[in-house]
Amino acid sequence: MKITVKRDSAFEIYELEDGAYTLLEALNKIKRELDNTLSFSSGCRSSVCGSCAMRVNEKEVLACSYKVQEGDLIEPLNNMPVIRDLVVDMDKSYEMNVKAKAWIKTINSEAVLDHEAEKINEVQSDCILCGSCYSSCPVYAVNGEFLGPFSLTRVWKYVSDKRENDAAEKIDTIQTNGIWDCTLCNNCTVVCPQNISSKADIEKLRVRSSMFGYSDPNFGSFGGGFDGGFGFDGSPSF
Amino acid sequence: MKTDVLIIGAGGAGLMAAIAAKEEGVDVLVLTKEYPTRSQTCMAQGGMNAALGNVAEDSVEDHIQNTLKSAHGEADEESIRFMCSEAINAVEYLDSIGVCFSRTGDGKIAQRRLGGASAPRACYAQDYTGLKILHTLYDRANALGIEFVNDTFLLEVLKDEDGNACGAKVLDIRSGELKTYIAKTVILATGGYSRIYDKYSTNSTASSGDGIAAALRAGAKLKDMEFVQFHPTGLKNSSILISESARGEGGYLLNSKGERFTDELAPRDQVSRAIDEQIKKGEDIFLDIRHLGESFIDEGLPQERKLAKLYENVDPVHDLIPIKPVAHYTMGGIAVDNRSQTNVERLYACGECANHNVHGANRLGGNSLLEIVVFGREAGRNAATKAKEVASLSVPAHTECFLEKEFSNTVDFYKYKEKIGNLLYNKVGIVRKKSELKDALEELEMIKSLLPQMGWSDTSAVYNTNKQEFLEFRNIVEVSEVVIQSALGRDESCGAHYMEAQS
Numbered sequence A: 001m002k003i004t005v006k007r008d009s010a011f012e013i014y015e016l017e018d019g020a021y022t023l024l025e026a027l028n029k030i031k032r033e034l035d036n037t038l039s040f041s042s043g044c045r046s047s048v049c050g051s052c053a054m055r056v057n058e059k060e061v062l063a064c065s066y067k068v069q070e071g072d073l074i075e076p077l078n079n080m081p082v083i084r085d086l087v088v089d090m091d092k093s094y095e096m097n098v099k100a101k102a103w104i105k106t107i108n109s110e111a112v113l114d115h116e117a118e119k120i121n122e123v124q125s126d127c128i129l130c131g132s133c134y135s136s137c138p139v140y141a142v143n144g145e146f147l148g149p150f151s152l153t154r155v156w157k158y159v160s161d162k163r164e165n166d167a168a169e170k171i172d173t174i175q176t177n178g179i180w181d182c183t184l185c186n187n188c189t190v191v192c193p194q195n196i197s198s199k200a201d202i203e204k205l206r207v208r209s210s211m212f213g214y215s216d217p218n219f220g221s222f223g224g225g226f227d228g229g230f231g232f233d234g235s236p237s238f
Numbered sequence B: 001m002k003t004d005v006l007i008i009g010a011g012g013a014g015l016m017a018a019i020a021a022k023e024e025g026v027d028v029l030v031l032t033k034e035y036p037t038r039s040q041t042c043m044a045q046g047g048m049n050a051a052l053g054n055v056a057e058d059s060v061e062d063h064i065q066n067t068l069k070s071a072h073g074e075a076d077e078e079s080i081r082f083m084c085s086e087a088i089n090a091v092e093y094l095d096s097i098g099v100c101f102s103r104t105g106d107g108k109i110a111q112r113r114l115g116g117a118s119a120p121r122a123c124y125a126q127d128y129t130g131l132k133i134l135h136t137l138y139d140r141a142n143a144l145g146i147e148f149v150n151d152t153f154l155l156e157v158l159k160d161e162d163g164n165a166c167g168a169k170v171l172d173i174r175s176g177e178l179k180t181y182i183a184k185t186v187i188l189a190t191g192g193y194s195r196i197y198d199k200y201s202t203n204s205t206a207s208s209g210d211g212i213a214a215a216l217r218a219g220a221k222l223k224d225m226e227f228v229q230f231h232p233t234g235l236k237n238s239s240i241l242i243s244e245s246a247r248g249e250g251g252y253l254l255n256s257k258g259e260r261f262t263d264e265l266a267p268r269d270q271v272s273r274a275i276d277e278q279i280k281k282g283e284d285i286f287l288d289i290r291h292l293g294e295s296f297i298d299e300g301l302p303q304e305r306k307l308a309k310l311y312e313n314v315d316p317v318h319d320l321i322p323i324k325p326v327a328h329y330t331m332g333g334i335a336v337d338n339r340s341q342t343n344v345e346r347l348y349a350c351g352e353c354a355n356h357n358v359h360g361a362n363r364l365g366g367n368s369l370l371e372i373v374v375f376g377r378e379a380g381r382n383a384a385t386k387a388k389e390v391a392s393l394s395v396p397a398h399t400e401c402f403l404e405k406e407f408s409n410t411v412d413f414y415k416y417k418e419k420i421g422n423l424l425y426n427k428v429g430i431v432r433k434k435s436e437l438k439d440a441l442e443e444l445e446m447i448k449s450l451l452p453q454m455g456w457s458d459t460s461a462v463y464n465t466n467k468q469e470f471l472e473f474r475n476i477v478e479v480s481e482v483v484i485q486s487a488l489g490r491d492e493s494c495g496a497h498y499m500e501a502q503s
């Protein structure tokens, strides 16, 4: 079978044996036997480290869990600088977790987590930071400062954690370039290899934000809202 | 580039060290050849031991005794006592920073039994214990403002004129530049070396023993390098791990005739040997979980079904899973004292690359995640305390740079990487013979002598993974040499090092 790989210089076609194997195995074969210069990243080979996310026929996949097929077109992730071939620079996207303050701020050691509480953010904590959602998100194409799907999912993970005593700072932080900028297009959900829906998490964060007195700035002219009622004046603290 | 504490490696051990050092109030910089969340720690599924006694009676003393027994007399009781006693604090700490451990009905952290434990002791987060611990530690490191430099490959540990570690020489993978980092203390947390077995390993491709080889070149002592743990159930083609829980839940091991041939729940080394014996008789070996039923498999072992389908093209609900034992965990590593300090002043080590004398000849499932948290923190604290005592940064003495040597690149190192894997698996594997170990050493020395004829053919400076893989290959050669020499140095069978009597 033949596959095409988008390299720095040009699209390159490689001829491979037919068979049912993963794209990562195919790339390794190319690297070791056909072309030492092909660059890509991998690690676990078992879909849990997030290293090998790339696009096949314009859809984000993990190379180690995708069975390569005749005629496939392989490209690097979108919305991040390409360092070389299929390797992208994720520093800036990782930095979104820092900007979004995705961590526990103050711990409530009294909180008891039961089964139900455990399920609230179980799926969100399955995120492998592969960047597929980031690559698929149309908002990044126009706004590089958008906090984006994986970091907002991570914020929801911590905001929904019963052990977090002080979610306000995180809620404040995600008002700008955050939850209201998302178009709810659902692309991120479709491509996530871990079945996470960042879109759904963003919706939950919107509801939580309104409980903190924020309202959708896109409907700002309606005035109203919850101001004051929750002992919080809603003014961002940064 | 300068800092107080320089940490190399950002798996569970490196991150824990960074957090602990930062909390001591010193400057910390972490270098990693990947991104932190891509470290192999994310692959751990089973769990992390702590005698919480949440689901059945348990005690720290039992944890200590189980660990000592499994170590076959090759570990240090004081270190084990320390680790097992700290386990409860360690889990409490992880819980407090947001690790989503699975819970019991009454809201306690759930626990399950892994091999060799007298009680259900492993705290877990579904099938993703390592992933969730690693990511949460990373988030905590972010909260503390710890600085990371990703895509940076450790070449050499640097020392000053007095022999103190004082920094590292690295390759910036993105630009291809060689860089020097200067620090008051250095911590190595670069992970294990199971990838010397190449395709016969469950490990991440990054586990090539880089830090261990660099430590050795810097004069650090290594210990117990012959102790390599083989996991009985790697998938036959890809060596991807099928978790021990498949046997724990009632899975059978069968040979080609459909016969069971061993106690599936015996310790890993015993089961691996039983399988090896069958394979040497020409049998194919399978894991059979069909009798557990589809709904049970989907509920209890979803990850295993997914992995078997994807990587072996079989559906365990209807088919047998072809398996073989493969290298999984390396007990040996850089020798450290109970302050995580190596014999090189100001050089510390923690995690799978270090040998804290807690696993001896055989590691218990669930004790590695525990080790990286407990000793990662110790290494971070001690290196920070030491850094505060060091008045000023020193100047590194000259070290020879491997990359500046002549390489004719007429011999393909990828072929030899595979050869070393086969050689080690066949002659330095589950069952060893003195004569075969000698053959293996001879062959390895031959391969080592070919290094100058190898090299990299990709000439680009930017993200040259061909060059990086060659650097890893060099470390694989050096570490393999020590593994074989250590194996030759131990005549008796002990734990994972099993010697067959010569006939």
Ligand SMILES: Cc1cc2nc3c(=O)[nH]c(=O)nc-3n(C[C@H](O)[C@H](O)[C@H](O)COP(=O)(O)OP(=O)(O)OC[C@H]3O[C@@H](n4cnc5c(N)ncnc54)[C@H](O)[C@@H]3O)c2cc1C
Pocket: B008, B009, B010, B011, B012, B013, B014, B031, B032, B033, B034, B035, B036, B038, B039, B040, B041, B042, B043, B044, B045, B046, B047, B048, B129, B130, B152, B153, B154, B155, B189, B190, B191, B192, B202, B203, B204, B206, B207, B210, B211, B241, B328, B329, B350, B351, B352, B353, B365, B366, B367, B368, B369, B370, B372
């Ligand atoms: C499939 C699998 C399942 C497992 N399950 C369990 C389990 O259930 N319970 C348990 O206790 N243990 C388990 N283990 C073992 C455990 O996961 C590891 O021992 C542990 O995670 C090692 O952590 P570490 O921090 O020492 O190293 P790693 O997580 O391997 O991290 C090493 C770090 O060093 C960096 N590095 C390496 N070389 C260089 C270099 N040259 N330059 C710069 N940086 C470098 C890497 O980028 C990485 O950041 C499992 C292991 C595997 C493979």
Ligand code: SF4
Pocket: A126, A127, A128, A129, A130, A131, A132, A133, A134, A149, A150, A153, A191, A192, A193, A194, A195, A196, A198
């Ligand atoms: S949310 Fe899903 S797609 Fe996005 S980084 Fe995490 S695992 Fe990848």
Ligand code: SF4
Pocket: A133, A136, A137, A138, A139, A148, A149, A181, A182, A183, A184, A185, A186, A187, A188, A189, A198, A199, A202
């Ligand atoms: S739903 Fe929102 S976050 Fe997800 S891809 Fe669309 S715009 Fe981006």
Ligand code: FES
Pocket: A041, A042, A043, A044, A045, A046, A047, A048, A049, A050, A051, A052, A053, A062, A063, A064, A065
């Ligand atoms: S190599 Fe880890 S996700 Fe593919």
